[in-house]
Amino acid sequence: MAQLISIDPVTRIEGHLRIDVEVENGAVKDAWSSGTMFRGIEMLLKEKHPWDAQQVVERICGVCPLVHGTAASYNLDDALGVNLPDNARIIRNLCLGANFIQSHILHFYHLAALDYVDVAAVAQYSGSNPTLQALKGKVAGLVKMGDVYPFLPRYESDDYVSDPELATVLVSHYVQALEMRKKAQEMLSIFYGRMPSFVGTVPGGVTVQPTVSNIAAFRARLSELRAWIDSVYIQDILTVAGVAAYAPFLSAGDSGGNYLAYGGFDQDSQGKEKFLPRGVITDGDVMNVKPFDEAKITESVKYSWYKEDCEGLNPKEGKTDPDLEKEGAYSFLKAPRYDGKPMEVGPLARMLVMKPPMLMDLATKLGLLKALKFGILPRHAARAVECKILADEMDKWLDELKVGEPIWDSKAKDIPNEAYGRGLVEGPRGALGHWIHIQNKVIGNYQCVVPTTWNAAPRDKNGERGPIETALLGLPVPDPENPINVVRCVRSFDPCLACAIHVIHPEHNGVKEFRVV
Amino acid sequence: MVESKGVTRRQFLKYAGATAALLGLSETLIPEIARALEEAVAGKPPVIWIQGQNCTGCSISFLNTNYPMVAEIVLDKLSVRYQPNVMAAAGEVAQKAIEDTAKEMNGKYVLVVEGPVPTKEEGRFCTFGLEEKTISFNGFQRREDKPMIAWMEELVPGAAAVIALGNCASFGGIPAANASVTGTTPVHEIVKDIAKDKPVINIGGCPPHPDWFVGTVLDYLINKRVPELDEHNRPKVFFGRLIHENCERRASFDAGLFLEDWNDNNPDMKLCLFKLGCKGPVTYADCPTRRWNSGVNWCVGANAPCHGCAEPTFYKNLSPLYEPLPEVHFAGLTPMVDTLGWIGAAATAAGIGAHYLYKQLGKKESEGGES
Numbered sequence: 001m002a003q004l005i006s007i008d009p010v011t012r013i014e015g016h017l018r019i020d021v022e023v024e025n026g027a028v029k030d031a032w033s034s035g036t037m038f039r040g041i042e043m044l045l046k047e048k049h050p051w052d053a054q055q056v057v058e059r060i061c062g063v064c065p066l067v068h069g070t071a072a073s074y075n076l077d078d079a080l081g082v083n084l085p086d087n088a089r090i091i092r093n094l095c096l097g098a099n100f101i102q103s104h105i106l107h108f109y110h111l112a113a114l115d116y117v118d119v120a121a122v123a124q125y126s127g128s129n130p131t132l133q134a135l136k137g138k139v140a141g142l143v144k145m146g147d148v149y150p151f152l153p154r155y156e157s158d159d160y161v162s163d164p165e166l167a168t169v170l171v172s173h174y175v176q177a178l179e180m181r182k183k184a185q186e187m188l189s190i191f192y193g194r195m196p197s198f199v200g201t202v203p204g205g206v207t208v209q210p211t212v213s214n215i216a217a218f219r220a221r222l223s224e225l226r227a228w229i230d231s232v233y234i235q236d237i238l239t240v241a242g243v244a245a246y247a248p249f250l251s252a253g254d255s256g257g258n259y260l261a262y263g264g265f266d267q268d269s270q271g272k273e274k275f276l277p278r279g280v281i282t283d284g285d286v287m288n289v290k291p292f293d294e295a296k297i298t299e300s301v302k303y304s305w306y307k308e309d310c311e312g313l314n315p316k317e318g319k320t321d322p323d324l325e326k327e328g329a330y331s332f333l334k335a336p337r338y339d340g341k342p343m344e345v346g347p348l349a350r351m352l353v354m355k356p357p358m359l360m361d362l363a364t365k366l367g368l369l370k371a372l373k374f375g376i377l378p379r380h381a382a383r384a385v386e387c388k389i390l391a392d393e394m395d396k397w398l399d400e401l402k403v404g405e406p407i408w409d410s411k412a413k414d415i416p417n418e419a420y421g422r423g424l425v426e427g428p429r430g431a432l433g434h435w436i437h438i439q440n441k442v443i444g445n446y447q448c449v450v451p452t453t454w455n456a457a458p459r460d461k462n463g464e465r466g467p468i469e470t471a472l473l474g475l476p477v478p479d480p481e482n483p484i485n486v487v488r489c490v491r492s493f494d495p496c497l498a499c500a501i502h503v504i505h506p507e508h509n510g511v512k513e514f515r516v517v
Numbered sequence: 518m519v520e521s522k523g524v525t526r527r528q529f530l531k532y533a534g535a536t537a538a539l540l541g542l543s544e545t546l547i548p549e550i551a552r553a554l555e556e557a558v559a560g561k562p563p564v565i566w567i568q569g570q571n572c573t574g575c576s577i578s579f580l581n582t583n584y585p586m587v588a589e590i591v592l593d594k595l596s597v598r599y600q601p602n603v604m605a606a607a608g609e610v611a612q613k614a615i616e617d618t619a620k621e622m623n624g625k626y627v628l629v630v631e632g633p634v635p636t637k638e639e640g641r642f643c644t645f646g647l648e649e650k651t652i653s654f655n656g657f658q659r660r661e662d663k664p665m666i667a668w669m670e671e672l673v674p675g676a677a678a679v680i681a682l683g684n685c686a687s688f689g690g691i692p693a694a695n696a697s698v699t700g701t702t703p704v705h706e707i708v709k710d711i712a713k714d715k716p717v718i719n720i721g722g723c724p725p726h727p728d729w730f731v732g733t734v735l736d737y738l739i740n741k742r743v744p745e746l747d748e749h750n751r752p753k754v755f756f757g758r759l760i761h762e763n764c765e766r767r768a769s770f771d772a773g774l775f776l777e778d779w780n781d782n783n784p785d786m787k788l789c790l791f792k793l794g795c796k797g798p799v800t801y802a803d804c805p806t807r808r809w810n811s812g813v814n815w816c817v818g819a820n821a822p823c824h825g826c827a828e829p830t831f832y833k834n835l836s837p838l839y840e841p842l843p844e845v846h847f848a849g850l851t852p853m854v855d856t857l858g859w860i861g862a863a864a865t866a867a868g869i870g871a872h873y874l875y876k877q878l879g880k881k882e883s884e885g886g887e888s
Contacts, residue, residue, distance in 0.1 A: 037644070150600055182581050
C-alpha cells in the first residue's frame, strides 16, 4: 500500500528544502521537491548604482558567493564594454577555483559523508595510530556522556560503513577536511580580502595586483590542498564507491540523462576557450555533446507559487509574482527547461561534457558507460575528479600571472545611459547566468538563473518532473521511518536553495505589482 | 573532568590562552579562563540553531573559526542539538531533536537564529519541519509546512538567551529590503513580542567574523551572563571601535593619499580607499586588528573599500558602495570616537576578571597606547 513520506528539513544542504516521496512496495514511486523559503532580493537592486550589483548578489548565497560575484563581474564587464586584462581574468579564475575546492571538499565530507559513515563505530577503534586513538578517545567520551550531538541521532540503516578501522580513518578525514576547506578560503582571501562576502573583484577587473609574495602565499596553500586531494579526497571517494552495499548507487539516482554546462574559467580575454567546456547532452547520449543556445531556456511556473502569467518565458523576459494560494503549486522554485527538457547541472554534467581521461577511466572501470546511467556515486566521483583537475590546472595559471601588468580597465567607471549585459559562468553547483539592463545609468533590471533552480525544480507545465524528482524514482526505501537513500540521492546534487529562490526581475516587479494580495 | 575527555591539562591551558587572545585579554588571565572553562564544559550547554531568511553565510563563516577550531566547539564546548548544515539527522528525526531539547532543556538552551523572520502570509515565506495538521496532496494527506515564526513562538520562551547571528537576523539586512512583501522582521523584534525580557545578543556583520560569535559564546559559557552590549545590542568588545580609527591605512588618509585606479603600480603603497567609497569612517568593528580568514587579509587589505557590512544600516543606506561618503556623515566624527571607542571596548572586554581589566586600562592610558 502506497504511503507518502515527507522529509522536512532536508539537512546538510544550503537552505530550506522539503522532499515528499510516495513509497510503494519498498521503493519510491513518485517524488516532489519543494523550495520553502522566499526573500525576493530583486527589489534591492532596482535603481541602484550598477557597481553595487556584485556586492549584493554575492549575498544571495553564503556558500557560493564567489560564483555570484564572478558572474556579476562578467555581467557588468559585458554591459560596460570592458576589455578585461589577462591578470584580472586569471585572478578571477584562481579565486573561483579556490571556491570550487572549498565547496567540493565541504560537500563530500561535511554534507554527504555522514550518510555513509558510522561515527559511533570510532569508539570501537583498536588500532595503534596515535591520532586515531585520540579521536577514538574523544568519540568514546561523547558516547559515554550520552551526548553525540550533532552526529546522533540520524536515520538508522544497516549499510553504514561500520568497520571501526575504516570508519575511524574516514571520520579523521572529516576533521582534516574542516581545516582543508578553511585553507581554501584563506587562499581565496589573499586576492579577494575575505570569505564569505569577498571584495576583490569589481567591474573592470580585480583589486589586488599579483606580487611575488602573494603568488607564493597562494601556491603554498594550493600545493598542500593538491596533495591532500590526491592522497585523501580521491582515495576516500574510491573507498566509498567500492563498498559492496553501495554498488546499486552507481546507477540508482540517475536524473534522466539531460545535462547542461555553460562552461567556465575563460582561457582568453574573449572567453572563447574555457577550461570547463560548454555543451548540452540529451537523453543519456553522453558521446554526443551539442552546442548550447541561450534562447532555448524557458521557465515554467505551473507548480510554483507564482502567478500564471509568469509561465513559459525566457528568463530575460521572466516575471516573479508570488501567489501562495495557487492550486497545485508546491514550491518557490520555478522549473527552468532547455528546449523543453529538465536539465541536470553541476560537476557530473560538466565532467560528462568535458570527458577528462581520469573520469572516463573511472567510468569504464565501474561499468557506467555500458548502462549510460549516472547515479548517486558518479555524482560524488565527478565532483572529486573536477576538484583534482581544477586544482592541478590552477597551479599552471599562477605561472601566467604577470607582476606589474594591469589588473583593471578604467572604462568600467563610465556608466552608459543604457546597456545590456550577460555573465554566464560555472559555479560549484552548476551553470549560473546573470543578466543586467542598465537604464538612466542605474540598474533597471537584474536577474539570475541559478544551478539549484535547474536541479531541484518542480514539475513543469507538461507535468514532467525536475531532475531531483526523477532521480528519486525507484530508490529503495525499506524502512519508511529511515528514508536514508532519499537524502543520499538529494544530497548528491549539493542543493543550494537560497540561490535557487531569489529570482530577479525588478523590471516587472515594482513594489506595487509585487504586493501579495 | 577535562582529562576524562581525552584533553590534557597542557592542551587545555593552551586553549585557554587562545581564548584570551580571541577576547583580546592579557595572558595573565589564562589560569582564570581555564578554570572558568573547565567548569563550563562540565555540562555542555545545549544549542538550537535555526535558520530563517538566511543565505548560510553566517554558518560558513563560523566554520572558518580558528581558536578554538570548529570540531572542538561543536563536540567539546557545546551540545549542538540542531544545526541544519552540520547535523546528521534529517526530517522527523531532526525535528524531534528540536522538540526533545525544548522539552528536556527548558530554560537552559541557547537559541541561535541565522536570518530574519518573515511574518506576512502567516509566515509561509519561510518554513521548515512539519505541522501536525495535514492538507490533501495528490491523493495523500500531507503534513503542512511549519513556519519559522511558529518555531520562534515555540522556542523563544524556553531559551536561556537568544543570539541573532549576522546582520540579517540582527537588523533585517538584505531580505529586509523586500519587507513589504514577506514581512521580514529582525529577531529582537520578534522576541520582544513573545517574551519581553528575553535577552537578545546581536552579532552583526555580513558575514559575522567567526571570533565575534565564538567569543560571545565562550564569554557566555564562562560568565553565565550576557556580555555588555552597545545600543544595537552588539557585544562592545567586538563592535566598540571605528574601523577608520584603527585602519592600517589611516596615515594615508591623513596625508591625503587616495587610491583611485587599481593599476597604480604601487602594490606596497597602502593608499586610502576613502575615494573609492570606504565606509570605514562610519562602521564599528574590529576588522583592522582582527582581520579575516585566519588573519590572512581583510577588505581594505585587498585594496577594496569597507562596505560597512557590520552596520545596522547595511546595505540600503550605505549605497552607492563605491562612491565616497558624503562629508556630512564624516565631519567631526574622528576625535570623539577615538576616545569613546577605546574606553568602551576595553572596559567591557567580555567582563572577565574585571579588576585585571581596570589594571590594564590604567596601564594603557598611562602609555597612551593602542590595545
